[in-house]
Amino acid sequence: MEAVSIEKAPSRIGENPEQRVLRALAESFPKTVSDGARLRPGLVRAKVDRSDIFRVCRVLKDNLGFEHLTMISAVEYDDRFEIVYHIASYQSKLLLELISTTPKDDPTVDSISSIWGGANWQERESYDLMGIVFRSHPKLERILLPKDVLYHPLRKDFKG
Amino acid sequence: MAEMWINMGPQHPMTHGLWNLRVKVDGETIVDAEPEVGYLHRGIEKICEGLTYPQIIPITDRLCYGSSLTWSHLYCQSVEDLMGVEVPERAEYIRVMAIEMQRIASHLMWLAAYAGDLGMSVGFTYTMRDREVFVDLLQALTGSRLTYNYPRIGGVAHDLPPNFDRDSIRAVDYMEGRLKEYEDLFEGSKIFMMRNVGIGLLRKEDALNLGVTGPSLRASGVSYDLRKDMPYSVYPEMDFEVATLDDGDCYARYRVRMDEMWESCKIVRQALQKMPKGRWRMVSPRNAPAGTGLGRVEDPRGEAVMYVVGDGSDKPYRLKIRSPIFVTVSAAPKILVGYKLADVVAIMGGLDMCIGENDR
Numbered sequence: 024m025e026a027v028s029i030e031k032a033p034s035r036i037g038e039n040p041e042q043r044v045l046r047a048l049a050e051s052f053p054k055t056v057s058d059g060a061r062l063r064p065g066l067v068r069a070k071v072d073r074s075d076i077f078r079v080c081r082v083l084k085d086n087l088g089f090e091h092l093t094m095i096s097a098v099e100y101d102d103r104f105e106i107v108y109h110i111a112s113y114q115s116k117l118l119l120e121l122i123s124t125t126p127k128d129d130p131t132v133d134s135i136s137s138i139w140g141g142a143n144w145q146e147r148e149s150y151d152l153m154g155i156v157f158r159s160h161p162k163l164e165r166i167l168l169p170k171d172v173l174y175h176p177l178r179k180d181f182k183g
Numbered sequence: 184m185a186e187m188w189i190n191m192g193p194q195h196p197m198t199h200g201l202w203n204l205r206v207k208v209d210g211e212t213i214v215d216a217e218p219e220v221g222y223l224h225r226g227i228e229k230i231c232e233g234l235t236y237p238q239i240i241p242i243t244d245r246l247c248y249g250s251s252l253t254w255s256h257l258y259c260q261s262v263e264d265l266m267g268v269e270v271p272e273r274a275e276y277i278r279v280m281a282i283e284m285q286r287i288a289s290h291l292m293w294l295a296a297y298a299g300d301l302g303m304s305v306g307f308t309y310t311m312r313d314r315e316v317f318v319d320l321l322q323a324l325t326g327s328r329l330t331y332n333y334p335r336i337g338g339v340a341h342d343l344p345p346n347f348d349r350d351s352i353r354a355v356d357y358m359e360g361r362l363k364e365y366e367d368l369f370e371g372s373k374i375f376m377m378r379n380v381g382i383g384l385l386r387k388e389d390a391l392n393l394g395v396t397g398p399s400l401r402a403s404g405v406s407y408d409l410r411k412d413m414p415y416s417v418y419p420e421m422d423f424e425v426a427t428l429d430d431g432d433c434y435a436r437y438r439v440r441m442d443e444m445w446e447s448c449k450i451v452r453q454a455l456q457k458m459p460k461g462r463w464r465m466v467s468p469r470n471a472p473a474g475t476g477l478g479r480v481e482d483p484r485g486e487a488v489m490y491v492v493g494d495g496s497d498k499p500y501r502l503k504i505r506s507p508i509f510v511t512v513s514a515a516p517k518i519l520v521g522y523k524l525a526d527v528v529a530i531m532g533g534l535d536m537c538i539g540e541n542d543r
Binding site: 093098141152165166168 | 220229389391392393395396412413477479492500501503505513543
């Protein structure tokens with residue numbers, strides 16, 4: 024894995040924390056981070072290509088002060104899976120909604136549990152209930168359902 | 184000595200619900216631990232996909248029997264965000280007041296269970312008796328004692344009942360007197376202190392990394408409370424302190440919750456005092472637009488989040504629930520390793536486990 028090399032993003036004059044995060048992300052990952060928007064004060068949304076999710080999260084934690092992974096949700100649409108990461112910064116009082124998309128026939132994405140330990144169980148939950156495979160997760164096993172279950176109940180084609 | 188795995192649960196008096204803590208011991212010392220959850224999984228997220236938006240409110244009450252009002256409030260808040268519904272100011276004040284009463288009741292139930300765990304039957308009976316005061320108040324307000332079904336999308340179900348202000352102030356006055364007595368009772372007990380002080384150390388870095396939130400995080404020295412730092416509802420109008428301690432042990436977690444009860448009493452008083460007259464409920468649309476809504480509140484156990492995806496119909500396309508204790512309990516191995524088997528009860532009890540929201 025190549026080392027991430029961006030400077031700590033300094034604030035510019037007249038820039039609010041939301042703009043600073045969006046600018047730092049756009050500058051460091053011009054090809055893979057897109058559609059940055061400020062939804063309301065304290066809430067920012069951006070889309071990220073799934074190939075770069077690990078490096079983006081590494082930069083978010085190490086350089087931009089996002090020390091808390093709040094939630095990982097997986098949503099199934101007709102043509103894709105969306106994996107939504109909510110990542111919070113305690114210092115700058117921000118919540119970042121990072122959306123990553125995978126195709127229906129290949130629901131895999133890199134695990135970020137080595138960055139935030141709190142992601143470990145949440146990734147297992149998404150695997151258990153939605154069937155998203157997190158690559159290089161330390162222990163990707165079912166957590167809420169018994170181990171011998173053959174289905175992923177939150178998929179839309181599962182009908183009880 | 185040979186190491187071995189011991190199952191504490193699913194039917195162990197410590198667990199307060201169905202879950203299993205596997206601990207690996209070397210003699211009396213814990214060398215590894217692994218919580219096993221999922222015994223109470225009811226598929227609430229899947230059930231919600233088949234119900235209309237108002238029908239889900241009573242389901243979200245079932246997430247946690249200890250603080251059901253917080254969860255239905257969180258659900259309504261996230262759906263209001265999705266639908267763009269404005270909530271009348273009076274309803275916001277009623278909600279904040281009710282949530283804080285719920286927080287006191289929830290912490291008292293935790294304290295009762297904790298006292299029972301540590302062998303103080305007196306602590307159990309006292310706190311359960313005083314929890315009754317707030318449960319009675321919430322019954323007068325909502326009509327039920329455990330699962331309230333009170334918030335609505337766009338407000339609350341009914342206005343305050345007659346003389347509710349007077350009764351609430353009396354209850355809060357009574358509670359503040361009782362809290363002093365609890366502090367004397369618990370902190371004056373040598374056994375309670377021996378089983379708490381310096382036990383179950385959770386360092387600040389570990390708490391942050393492992394996603395621990397709520398009182399357990401604040402007991403590890405991170406002053407972060409969503410009511411203060413990302414304020415929602417009418418919390419910006421309220422004057423209160425965020426209870427924080429640096430020690431990170433079981434005693435600090437106990438102390439933070441005690442301090443939170445003091446602060447909650449203050450908030451209930453202020454909410455009653457500042458509550459304006461007016462409507463308490465707005466008409467909400469039947470269908471939600473396509474899009475997403477996000478609610479994020481400070482539950483008695485930590486940071487609770489709901490992420491709701493609408494598709495233009497009257498049912499949510501997806502409802503994702505973040506349970507604070509689900510993430511906190513995954514940090515249990517980090518806290519337990521190195522302590523004795525007899526400390527497990529104090530450490531896990533101090534995290535305030537709630538299986539309903541954990542397994543969903």
